[in-house]
Amino acid sequence: MIEKIQSNLVRILEDLYGDSHLNIDELKINLQENNDKKHGDLASNIALILAKPLKKNPQEIANSIKDSFITDEEITKIEVAGPGFINFFLSTKTHSEVLNEISAKKELFGKSETKNQNVLIEYVSSNPTGPLHVGHGRGAAFGSVLGALLKEAGFKVDEEYYVNDFGRQMNILAASLWLRYAQLFNESITMIENGYQGEYLISIAEKLKEDHSDKFYRNYDSIVELLKTEIQDDEIFTDSVVVAIQSALENDFNFLRDFALQAILELIKRDLLDFGVEHNFWFSESSLYDIKENKINQVDLAIEDLKSRGFVYEKENALWFKSSEFGDDKDRVLKRGNGEYTYFASDVAYHSKKYDRGYDRVINIWGSDHHGYTPRVQAAMEATNRDPEKLEIVYIQFANLLRAGKKVTMSTRSGEFITLRELMDEVTTEAARFFYINRKADQHLDFDLDLAKDQSKDNPLYYIQYAHARICSVLKKSNAQIMDLERADLTLLDTEKEIEIQKTLNQYPALIERAAKSSEPHLLCYYLKDLSGLFHSYYNSEKFIIEDKKLMASRLFLLKGVKQVLVNGLSILGIKAPEEM
RNA sequence: GCCCCGUUAGCUCAGUCGGAUAGAGCGCUGGAUUCCUAAUCCAGAGGCCAUAGGUUCAAAUCCUGUACGGGGCACCA
Numbered sequence: 001m002i003e004k005i006q007s008n009l010v011r012i013l014e015d016l017y018g019d020s021h022l023n024i025d026e027l028k029i030n031l032q033e034n035n036d037k038k039h040g041d042l043a044s045n046i047a048l049i050l051a052k053p054l055k056k057n058p059q060e061i062a063n064s065i066k067d068s069f070i071t072d073e074e075i076t077k078i079e080v081a082g083p084g085f086i087n088f089f090l091s092t093k094t095h096s097e098v099l100n101e102i103s104a105k106k107e108l109f110g111k112s113e114t115k116n117q118n119v120l121i122e123y124v125s126s127n128p129t130g131p132l133h134v135g136h137g138r139g140a141a142f143g144s145v146l147g148a149l150l151k152e153a154g155f156k157v158d159e160e161y162y163v164n165d166f167g168r169q170m171n172i173l174a175a176s177l178w179l180r181y182a183q184l185f186n187e188s189i190t191m192i193e194n195g196y197q198g199e200y201l202i203s204i205a206e207k208l209k210e211d212h213s214d215k216f217y218r219n220y221d222s223i224v225e226l227l228k229t230e231i232q233d234d235e236i237f238t239d240s241v242v243v244a245i246q247s248a249l250e251n252d253f254n255f256l257r258d259f260a261l262q263a264i265l266e267l268i269k270r271d272l273l274d275f276g277v278e279h280n281f282w283f284s285e286s287s288l289y290d291i292k293e294n295k296i297n298q299v300d301l302a303i304e305d306l307k308s309r310g311f312v313y314e315k316e317n318a319l320w321f322k323s324s325e326f327g328d329d330k331d332r333v334l335k336r337g338n339g340e341y342t343y344f345a346s347d348v349a350y351h352s353k354k355y356d357r358g359y360d361r362v363i364n365i366w367g368s369d370h371h372g373y374t375p376r377v378q379a380a381m382e383a384t385n386r387d388p389e390k391l392e393i394v395y396i397q398f399a400n401l402l403r404a405g406k407k408v409t410m411s412t413r414s415g416e417f418i419t420l421r422e423l424m425d426e427v428t429t430e431a432a433r434f435f436y437i438n439r440k441a442d443q444h445l446d447f448d449l450d451l452a453k454d455q456s457k458d459n460p461l462y463y464i465q466y467a468h469a470r471i472c473s474v475l476k477k478s479n480a481q482i483m484d485l486e487r488a489d490l491t492l493l494d495t496e497k498e499i500e501i502q503k504t505l506n507q508y509p510a511l512i513e514r515a516a517k518s519s520e521p522h523l524l525c526y527y528l529k530d531l532s533g534l535f536h537s538y539y540n541s542e543k544f545i546i547e548d549k550k551l552m553a554s555r556l557f558l559l560k561g562v563k564q565v566l567v568n569g570l571s572i573l574g575i576k577a578p579e580e581m
Numbered sequence: 582g583c584c585c586c587g588u589u590a591g592c593u594c595a596g597u598c599g600g601a602u603a604g605a606g607c608g609c610u611g612g613a614u615u616c617c618u619a620a621u622c623c624a625g626a627g628g629c630c631a632u633a634g635g636u637u638c639a640a641a642u643c644c645u646g647u648a649c650g651g652g653g654c655a656c657c658a
Binding site: 028030032033034035036038039043045048049051052058081082083084085127129164167168169235316317318319320329330332333334335336337338340342343368369370371372373374375395397398438439440442443444446448455456457458459460462463466467469470473474476477478510511514518522523526529530533536537539540541543544545546580581 | 583584585586587593594595596597598599600601602603604605606607613616617618619620621622623638639651652653654655656657658
């Protein structure tokens with residue numbers, strides 16, 4: 001309908017003003033939906049925009065357009081109002097077309113044609129040194145819903161988890177595992193302060209003992225002595241313990257590292273799966289350091305590339321990238337004085353590969369604390385002739401948990417964090433997903449645990465699901481399946497509430513498109529709440545199982561449309577629509 | 582110091598490409614159930630859209646300054 005009016009407007013403008021200097025093709029003809037019924041269903045501001053270039057009174061232009069516009073049974077009336085708006089009034093038949101469309105397309109209503117574009121979304125990517133906690137949950141929920149939205153909007157989507165399985169933290173993890181393991185044989189051995197303190201590592205150590213008995217336990221006096229050192233809370237001390245364990249275990253150290261890594265990845269994968277999140281790629285950071293037949297690893301390759309372009313220099317034994325030449329605050333280290341690569345070096349290689357894998361869009365979902373990191377990554381892309389604009393970064397703000405109105409305190413350091421698993425157990429997976437999404441991503445989120453468990457309309461998810469259950473109940477009681485709803489007379493749907501519901505249903509495809517385009521899944525939550533609210537209001541004002549079978553059929557057909565859109569929207573959020581509650 | 586994000590009803594927050602009289606929920610006040618799920622609905626009160634300028638026919642929305650709040654600025658990951 002919008003397209004029809006637009007093309008009519010273009011034709012009229014060509015007739016009226018085609019000979020002036022106007023470039024009609026370049027005009028954006030906006031049609032907006034009106035909030036106020038007095039102004040009709042759709043409005044165009046075209047006359048206001050043309051007033052200046054045509055040097056004419058906007059109302060005069062609007063009236064000429066109005067006079068040329070031919071009304072029909074779909075567009076019943078046109079009015080010029082206010083400073084020069086052109087208002088269009090649609091017939092009830094036009095409003096109800098959406099119901100036939102939903103009935104025909106079913107779960108495909110809202111799905112766009114394929115855009116023939118590939119998108120890579122990278123998200124969660126938490127360090128594989130412990131289970132996911134509630135801070136990761138928001139990114140996980142966001143990423144998976146954005147993925148679903150993009151698929152709905154016609155993109156081919158790959159979802160990737162970047163596994164930071166390389167470097168110092170992995171060695172600390174391996175050392176922590178060995179200490180936990182050794183404790184199973186010798187209780188006097190203490191855990192180091194900067195090690196991974198969480199209980200999950202004790203379970204992994206027990207598993208290690210189960211599988212390999214005391215194979216890795218030898219009484220290393222030097223390590224025990226070292227652990228008695230006064231200064232525990234110190235990075236240098238931590239490293240010296242790691243080195244001691246590493247040199248004592250020799251090759252077994254690598255085995256322990258992989259053992260811990262695999263066990264933790266298992267935990268993470270299971271948590272994500274239960275949370276309704278499924279990545280189809282798991283990209284290992286350490287694979288970037290594998291030496292293949294060309295005898296140079298991906299990271300060195302990326303560094304060499306930068307070097308050959310003249311953007312790398314050496315200072316104080318370290319290798320620096322001239323990111324400041326591309327808008328970064330200062331230059332960044334790629335390889336440290338001690339010969340170790342920085343995390344940034346991996347990221348240069350990783351992002352270069354992402355580009356080279358041939359995606360049209362590359363989306364990173366990062367915690368908002370990483371925003372300062374963006375300029376250097378984009379600088380590396382720009383320096384190697386890759387379009388930095390292609391990399392879209394969405395920042396996710398932290399979430400606070402509220403219990404009884406008070407913030408729940410957490411500390412990652414001591415291991416006193418609430419895991420995603422605990423959150424799912426407490427409020428259900430679906431509530432957790434909904435509440436994570438129900439807020440603009442770049443804003444702080446106060447996650448109210450009590451509200452998420454509440455079973456009343458205060459809880460927006462409950463409110464939406466209840467709307468669906470109510471519709472199911474009515475359809476069931478009415479024996480809707482024995483009626484020929486497709487043939488219902490939809491012109492009977494002419495009350496204010498019925499028109500508004502149909503208009504809202506009609507907005508759904510555009511909403512999906514917009515939410516996908518701007519990476520704003522929260523819009524879907526708000527939409528579903530609105531639609532549910534309209535339904536509940538309608539439900540209370542009208543009866544559906546009534547004597548007048550024709551009216552009954554048309555109303556039930558409307559309810560079926562609402563039901564379908566609720567199902568479609570909830571399914572994008574990864575949430576079920578229960579038939580009974 | 583520099584860089585992000587924010588400031589909209591008492592509270593928590595939406596607000597599309599700049600459009601006509603600014604939206605929801607909670608809370609508050611008052612109502613609705615012999616009837617399809619009251620797990621719901623209806624009505625009312627409640628606003629200087631932080632602030633000062635600018636652009637525009639038109640600004641909560643775009644631009645600049647200021648104030649206040651949150652976050653970030655490693656040879657960490």
